[in-house]
Amino acid sequence: MAAPSSFNDYVQNHTDAFIDRLRTAVAYKSVSGDSTMRQNLIDTGIWLKGELENLGVTVKLHDLGMQDDLQLPYLVLGSIGTDASKKTVLVYGHYDVMPVTMQANDWPDGSDAFILDVKDDKMYGRGSTDDKGPVMGWLNVLEAHQRLQLPLPVNIRFLFEGMEEVGSPGLDEFIVNEVNNGDFFKEVDCVCITDNYWLTTRRPVLTYGVRGIAYFTMDITGAKDDMHSGLYGRMIHEPMTDMVKLLSKLVETTGVITVPDIENQVPPPSDDERESYRLMDYQLSDLWKDTGGRKVELSEDTAELLMGRMRYPSLSIHGIRGTFDTNDGLKTIIPANISARFSLRLVEPLTPDYVIPRVTAFLKAEFAKLNSKNEIEVKYEGGGLPWVGERNHWNYQAADAATQAVWGSSLYPNYVREGGSIPVTLTFSEKLGKNVLLLPMGQSDDGAHSSLEKLDVSNYINGTRVFGEYLYQVANAQT
Amino acid sequence: MAAPSSFNDYVQNHTDAFIDRLRTAVAYKSVSGDSTMRQNLIDTGIWLKGELENLGVTVKLHDLGMQDDLQLPYLVLGSIGTDASKKTVLVYGHYDVMPVTMQANDWPDGSDAFILDVKDDKMYGRGSTDDKGPVMGWLNVLEAHQRLQLPLPVNIRFLFEGMEEVGSPGLDEFIVNEVNNGDFFKEVDCVCITDNYWLTTRRPVLTYGVRGIAYFTMDITGAKDDMHSGLYGRMIHEPMTDMVKLLSKLVETTGVITVPDIENQVPPPSDDERESYRLMDYQLSDLWKDTGGRKVELSEDTAELLMGRMRYPSLSIHGIRGTFDTNDGLKTIIPANISARFSLRLVEPLTPDYVIPRVTAFLKAEFAKLNSKNEIEVKYEGGGLPWVGERNHWNYQAADAATQAVWGSSLYPNYVREGGSIPVTLTFSEKLGKNVLLLPMGQSDDGAHSSLEKLDVSNYINGTRVFGEYLYQVANAQT
Secondary structure: OOOOHHHHHHHHHOHHHHHHHHHHHHHOOOEOOOHHHHHHHHHHHHHHHHHHHHOOOEEEEEOOOEEOOEEOOOEEEEEEOOOOOOOEEEEEEEOOEOOOOOOHHHOOOOOOOOOOEEEOOEEEOOOHHHHHHHHHHHHHHHHHHHHOOOOOOOEEEEEEEOOHHHOOOOHHHHHHHHHHHOOOOOOOOEEEEOOOEOOOOOOOEEEEEEOEEEEEEEEEEOOOOOEEHHHHOOOEOOHHHHHHHHHOOOEOOOOOEOOOOOHHHOOOOOHHHHHHHHOOOOOHHHHHHHOOOOOOEOOOOHHHHHHHHHOOOEEEEEEEEOOOOHHHOOOOEEOOEEEEEEEEEEOOOOOHHHHHHHHHHHHHHHHHHOOOOOEEEEEEEEEEOOEEOOOOOHHHHHHHHHHHHHHOHHHOOEEEEEOOOOHHHHHHHHHHOOEEEEOOOEOOOOOOOOOOOEEEHHHHHHHHHHHHHHHHHHHHOOO | OOOOHHHHHHHHHOHHHHHHHHHHHHHOOOEOOOHHHHHHHHHHHHHHHHHHHHOOOEEEEEOOOEEOOEEOOOEEEEEEOOOOOOOEEEEEEEOOEOOOOOOHHHOOOOOOOOOOEEEOOEEEOOOHHHHHHHHHHHHHHHHHHHHOOOOOOOEEEEEEEOOHHHOOOOHHHHHHHHHHHOOOOOOOOEEEEOOOEOOOOOOOEEEEEEOEEEEEEEEEEOOOOOEEHHHHOOOEOOHHHHHHHHHOOOEOOOOOEOOOOOHHHOOOOOHHHHHHHHOOOOOHHHHHHHOOOOOOEOOOOHHHHHHHHHOOOEEEEEEEEOOOOHHHOOOOEEOOEEEEEEEEEEOOOOOHHHHHHHHHHHHHHHHHHOOOOOEEEEEEEEEEOOEEOOOOOHHHHHHHHHHHHHHOHHHOOEEEEEOOOOHHHHHHHHHHOOEEEEOOOEOOOOOOOOOOOEEEHHHHHHHHHHHHHHHHHHHHOOO
16 A cells, blocks of 8 residues: 555645745754753744644653753654554654854845745755754645545654754653653654755665764873963973874874774675675765865775765864964964864774773873873763664665655665764664664755755655655555 | 162162053053054053153154054154264164953952052063063163263163064064164164063073074865765865874974974084083973973973073974864864964074975975875965074173172073074164174063063062163173
8 A cells, every 4th residue: 555646646736835834943943052042942842742733643742851050852752643453653853953153144045044945946944954854744744644634554653852963862861761661662663763864966765874983082281371382392292292193193094093903893895795885876976066076085986985984984083172263363382281072983893882992092002102291181072882774674665665656766765874873773773672764855965064954845845755655655564 | 880879779769650650551451463452552652652752762653554454553763862972772672462361350459451460579460571561661761860860871772663462564674774764773883672581580691592483374175164074984085184194294292393304404512502501590490380380391401401492493383273163062073174383493594495395395295195185285474584693792791791780690691592583683683783682671480471471570670770780881891
């Protein structure tokens, strides 16, 4: 049983209304990384509850309590359907967004990031693709079924959170506690996370893995205060000198991690595996689109590039601080306290527990070789485990069939692993013991975090159709 | 002929009035690095002119014109005495000060940096030691002679500028032009610069050399915008990876510069020269005072330390920008545009012209070895030549005798070279063809630029006496 044609027609014919729904969602300035906007975030959760209830969902706002002096935004927990003869799908998304750093007049309509602007089939606005578009997509599916008086083919549980962009405080604890003591997850048969993107701008993907992460800060401290480089240059040990020497030992320009016993833990790809990456629909020009035309690829072999993203570990140095401010001009200081931040993206079998002592010991040993009288501290800031799901599960087969039904069989989805880290994926997988699928709506160039965020209207509308079709395919699946 | 005892008595007996003079000077918020304070700076020059005129000096305010949209502060050019039978001393100082970054309540009296606070024989306030204290010292000398109706033993020309802390725009051009076409410098026999500090907190010094400087910016550029380290880590060349590898090649943790053909240009010290540094009154504990107690010295041999400061080149990395802001938390970006700043302090025979092509070529060659597809730019930002004066000149002998007359023969001055760079020193030396002396008033711990700036009352009063006595000793000198 596929989705009835009336569903597809309804979605197609209500494009404008669905865009208005997203416009309303985007107008909520639900920036989780800005404590001054916390009330907006709480209001957004309350609004979302009302919208879901209008569409027949039973909603509970779960209070996560306080974080420091601020109330955490609610977990919006929705339930629709209790038919024991149907499967139950857990849908995850989030209603918070990243901060806005762009000026209003950088956006196409000259207004601000919270006013959705539709231009050339693209909807610009903060949260359009990450993650309000996908969340509204689910509401669109519900609306179509309600108005058409179609029964949903499955029961659905919705978990929409408001702190995803700042590490989901309290979410893991809620899940563990609810699994042990509650019943929200009790009937769940499979999980569908709609919070990532295609690998390119043209072909849908299903995502069956994410890399883990281990994030470090390294501090090197010398004199008590910044010193004048004229007076003290070549009298004292300079923390910056030590710092660049240590950082230079972490990773090659080829991307190979040079902290011992990291790279050698990851099995090399088999010929078959390498071939599977080579067969993915990915061109160098796809990467260049993302880099703004700069040809800075590590390899011209797309299989190597994709394995670099998906199945090898990586190490990036994010920055150094404690030096001078932007406005300090040609300052001639010996900075006294330098702090560098770097992180490793992890693939199995690498875990934070495995890499933390090795990274720390290596840096301390290299520092000892420098014979510096400065002081070093290496601190693990946090991280998450890598995850690889079961891509041959009926959950994936349902998503695959749904994707092909909407986008056409020539755009059959590539199965990919995500280079980024989505810790809740692993939590769902481990604590619920159910198959987890990542089913993205947006494209690779949506600019989710750092630039002009957008979602293509076609991805929004077809994505809504994929979500609906997926529910029917899940209902059909032989378990 | 020494200074008459009436002069010394007058200075000693007018300590409070002289402190009030400095208090008035400090109250002028003459911050040259802050364009919003430019009018204060202009007012300070006009006030200084009036003060000098009241003390019998003929003053001209030289208009340096505009810099961008802002009027440059005046050069205050003072002349007193035209007696052809007397020598003529050119005195240099500046009336601008560094910006204030400390909060008002970090200063001892809880008021702001522009209210002089006298506590435990120390005068705290911005500009107290750099350089309003020395400039007021000269006014004190004039006042004593005027009130006591003593003739000055020499003619004096004063050059007080208002942009020293921001590179003295227009000053060199003024000096060159005045030497060629004017008569302000015509009678000058020797130059006395009062704008630096003792090496320690206990012994006066005479300064006969400064290091030069060559300041560089190195930019490495990758993708057009910052990229997500999860999605693109190990897909693209990371500018930070390249940057730390290049910076790690510049200098050893020992302070030895590893850019080729720099260190080997500087002749090693002779045994005699090394011994002269060993005999200087300098202890490891002096350095520890400056480093806030942190024992980060490059050597425990004070001769090596002092040579590191005075007669070897040095290289300091001042900072890296283009990474993340202080408030960005655990950001996981691959920064796209990295800019590093570093400078070399130069001693003879090293010059900016010599080091610029070598530093640039070395970095580009090392970058080529990295096989990175990022782009590099190495830019010379500016600098100055090193200078070593003739320390056996009668100008130094006069200052030496004056110092011992005031501080006592057991505190005979050490002859030192300054690790910092004071480009006007070389300009005076070369363009006027006269001996240049640096005669400091303040101590090593005065915190001229970066911390709680102060000048000891005893240094201010004895310094005033040294300035006066120096004029008599110059008058006596056999030329």
